Amino acid sequence: MQARGGEGHIVNVASLSGLRSNPGIASYDASKFAVVGLSDALRQELAGTPIGLSVVYPGMTRTGFVGNSRSILEGATGSPISADSGVGNILAAGMDPNKVAERVLRGIAASEYHIFTQDDWKPAIQSVFDERIAAFGENADADYHEDIAALQTRIAQTQLAAKPRG
Secondary structure, three states: OOOOOOOEEEEEEOOHHHOOOOOOOHHHHHHHHHHHHHHHHHHHHHOOOOEEEEEEEOOOEOOOHHHHHHHHHHHHHOOOOOOOOOHHHHHHOOEOHHHHHHHHHHHHHOOOOEEEOOHHHHHHHHHHHHHHHHOOOOOOOOOOOOOHHHHHHHHHHHHHHHOOOO
16 A cells, blocks of 8 residues: 555454453454454554554444354355354344444544444443553562663564565
């Protein structure tokens, strides 16, 4: 996108599962946490460029996600997969995907980095971050202190110097 020139915008779809894990879907949660981490790093790399970036955190949305996944697995394995009666039913009662899309478009137009589609999840997400912040305590080495801003600058400079020039 940068080589092409001009403005652009990247939209990465994570999930609320990219901020708060749920039992029984660890691999899904891990992939969504990865999307958030990738986006956070990419946002820093794109700073000062005309390329925007948004991460979308949809909650339950009426999609064909479960049925499509089942079809792909059946095609890959040649074996039928039993019909879903859990997540598929939950998604069927989710938000209208057109409303989600409208919210995403408004977020892009407003240059929002984080785009949440359902405010009902705010307390659950807040509790995850509150627990993590509360866990900060004593340093493992009371004599060691990091200048976080300087460290981040050094890491960025190291990574930029290692990029191939084209």
